């Protein structure tokens with residue numbers, strides 16, 4: 103039986119899979135880069151390579167496999183397991199399970215930092231702040247420095263965080279980041295410097311790391327030759343998917359792990375690089391071949407196995423006009439008569455109705471909901487669609503949008519857990535204390551200040567004078583914190599305990615207690631899937647479950663549901679049917695950018711990524727009226743929109759163009775006139791109120 107899995111691969115894929123693996127030895131392979139277009143099998147080649155290594159005797163515990171999301175890691179581990187099982191039979195189970203080091207850069211970073219924390223003088227019980235927590239801490243710090251009070255136009259907490267994050271991830275001086283990306287904030291450079299200094303000090307004092315720190319601290323560790331060698335020696339093989347979307351810090355980390363490049367495999371596609379706004383740089387992938395003392399082997403794959411020929415032709419036409427790219431052409435033998443559709447609708451509401459109709463049609467023809475996805479640029483673009491789907495009882499799951507953890511009640515419960523785990527975490531403490539009746543920001547701050555100043559913050563909490571108006575609630579809270587600290591209930595029962603403690607507060611704090619309680623029960627179930635509290639907190643913070651049509655929670659696996667996803671979160675995935683919302687100028691490309699060629703190119707790649715998710719059917723929707731959410735002081739408004747400039751007149755023959763709904767022309771004119779009157783009325787009313 104042996105190597106049958108290799109027979110399924112094409113020659114270039116096989117070369118990548120078997121690269122540097124000889125009879126009996128798997129280690130010491132020269133660095134390998136696979137750079138290839140969408141759907142050419144990069145991810146599947148990577149999975150085959152991992153399996154091939156294991157089958158040939160590599161120790162799975164010594165393989166590090168980094169992907170773009172936790173979902174992608176799980177999928178990858180499953181594929182590896184399946185191939186190993188085919189070859190190794192019964193012996194495969196333990197092998198694939200031992201593939202312990204799969205995850206995202208941030209997730210792996212958290213584990214590495216915890217494991218080596220003491221060596222760099224960090225308390226391993228650090229907590230991790232998600233973006234919202236980080237923004238909250240930035241805000242607290244801003245207030246404490248008095249910036250937001252004296253200067254009403256001081257950048258918002260989110261802008262401050264974005265600037266800070268960019269400077270860190272791009273490894274660029276603050277002044278440069280401000281000039282290039284936030285020129286309107288450049289006047290605040292000195293204050294921002296002070297703010298960021300204070301923010302860093304606050305994180306240190308509270309023993310918290312934010313997302314950026316997970317990369318930053320890891321990169322700093324790699325700067326110490328002894329520690330770097332120790333970390334690098336944890337693995338014989340380091341493999342990375344979607345390498346085009348890594349930033350400079352990630353490259354520093356990666357290259358530091360194997361300075362000679364042996365055992366290193368990265369795969370990616372420069373044409374799909376869509377994270378420049380988070381400082382990802384396509385240079386990483388282009389520079390990889392010459393990053394080591396021995397040159398890397400570079401392989402390209404040119405056969406697309408995913409999409410039908412007409413879909414691929416349209417996607418290729420879009421990307422061909424990019425001003426800069428590593429030229430590759432893709433071909434497929436998946437012939438089809440069906441051209442991708444370019445559908446003109448009136449507005450957002452019609453766009454939603456069209457999708458519902460088409461999704462149901464596709465389902466009638468045998469494409470399950472799960473095999474279809476609706477993609478959009480920004481999470482709020484799917485609002486009308488979500489309403490329309492709900493009206494038609496079509497279940498859906500939304501990726502990359504509002505997360506389960508974003509709901510206030512779930513955050514409350516997790517804040518309690520985090521506070522017990524790390525009582526110095528001020529954002530968690532601040533949130534959880536104010537759940538209690540009679541405790542406001544001032545008294546919470548007083549207690550937290552006292553806790554900050556002592557070596558044993560929990561003892562200080564226990565002996566603190568309770569805020570004057572806090573009754574028995576305070577005692578219960580202190581007992582809860584101590585119980586969690588000593589882990590009396592054990593994992594995961596403690597989540598149940600917190601729920602019981604929280605229940606009486608829930609009704610007072612939030613509306614809709616019943617559904618929220620159901621969410622919390624769901625949280626208990628999710629917790630049950632994690633081996634430890636610490637792993638649960640880390641994983642949930644870094645990559646939380648997605649929201650579903652039932653408001654929250656994870657979908658049951660046996661259910662059929664439609665996928666709603668931002669284009670960014672759809673990376674690497676594929677569906678039989680794909681719908682892209684708002685394929686108009688002003689959305690793709692966005693009108694918020696500077697219009698520089700670099701940015702426009704990234705927008706083009708975004709459309710390319712969206713289109714190349716489709717296997718058999720692709721609908722690009724062009725609403726004539728596009729709703730723009732208020733930005734830069736302008737209110738919400740509708741604009742008349744035109745088809746995206748990335749699909750020029752000369753490309754129209756590659757599409758089937760249609761207008762929907764098909765109304766007789768005189769009817770359409772009448773409807774349009776009526777609508778126009780309504781819109782004018784609304785505008786006039788707004789003008790009167792101003």
Ligand code: ATP
Pocket residue numbers: 110111112115138139140141142143144145146147371374406407408673674675676714
């Ligand atoms: P993306 O750039 O979107 O991440 P990719 O290059 O990673 O795409 P994969 O997702 O690995 O591509 O593969 C695309 C599809 O092609 C998958 O359905 C995969 O199973 C299929 N595929 C890959 N290689 C082969 C092959 N040799 N024979 C048949 N199908 C293949």
Ligand code: MG
Pocket residue numbers: 144145146343674
């Ligand atoms: Mg892939």
